[in-house]
Amino acid sequence: MSKDTPCVAVCMIDPKTKLCFGCGRTLPEIARWHAMEGTERRAVMALLPARMAEAGLQPIAGSSRRT
Template sequence: MSIETPCIAVCMINPQTDLCYGCGRTMPEIARWPRMASSERLAIMAGLPQRMADAGMDVPKPRQKRPSRTDATS
């Protein structure tokens, strides 16, 4: 089972904003993430780009999904 995540593997907290440079989540959100309901994760994820923009942070592009072997052979 996969968990929705905005993580792009750039895991550093901006000391001025207390937001992750990579995803825009706070440390408490990151810590609680695996225990959150899907609806709560999706609601937080929906607001992350604006949260980061409001904090003057660059909003990273989402990770690209790697093509599966079946995608490559089709």
């Protein structure tokens, strides 16, 4: 299993956008992350910067990356 993850250990969901303030994923994406194939994870990760920018959320830099 790949350890690729956008998680920055800031796990809070924005009530307006339903996106994680730390990584930009939705709750369903976070819940399924371990079950996703690597290609699906990378596809989601490629969408995150634009998704967060569109939602007006600034990425929060974290000190650790976890799955």
